[in-house]
Amino acid sequence: MGEKTEAQKRAHRKYMEKFVEVKVRMTPERRSAVQAHAETQGESTTGFINRAIVNQIAADNGVQIGAVAAQEWQQAALPPETVEAAQRAAEATGEATQDFIRRAVDTQAQRDANALRLGINPSNGDKLDKEV
Structure with missing residues (x-):
């Protein structure tokens, strides 16, 4: 794929402005485990972490949304x-x-x-x- 156009670069910057970065501390072993698990699920590490957060918030609130719904939610970007x-x-x-x-x-x-x-x-x- 060729060089991105200026319009594509602007659109990407505008899209990324909707997000914030959160630093999470973990051991290298845990990071490796998270990355490996995400890969087995066919998703990025960030996607897996976001799906895990969505599932945990739902569980903490007594709602079971399931892995498929959480993954679909994440892929809706x-x-x-x-x-x-x-x-x-x-x-x-x-x-x-x-x-x-x-x-x-x-x-x-x-x-x-x-x-x-x-x-x-x-x-x-x-x-x-x-x-x-």
Whole structure:
């Protein structure tokens, strides 16, 4: 992949501004164990730590969200260029970015459901073997 454009760099910086870094102290052995476990789960160390935090907060509050829901939550972060496009579109419609994204996802989910009912795979337009 080539050099990032200035727009991509700006979008990435803007995206990263939403986050803070937290320093966590642990022994080298524990760090190795955390990294190894994250790798076996197919996620980054940061992703695993965030998922563990989400699960623990939920458990402390008497809620069991499960590993799949926590992993899906973690993976829901959008690439910077997608966030930038959503911000531009939200500005054009005069709504908050999160409201625009919510509306866009709801609209696309409805379109996908309609396509599935017609026996069309919404991700590629191919005909499904059977209608849903």
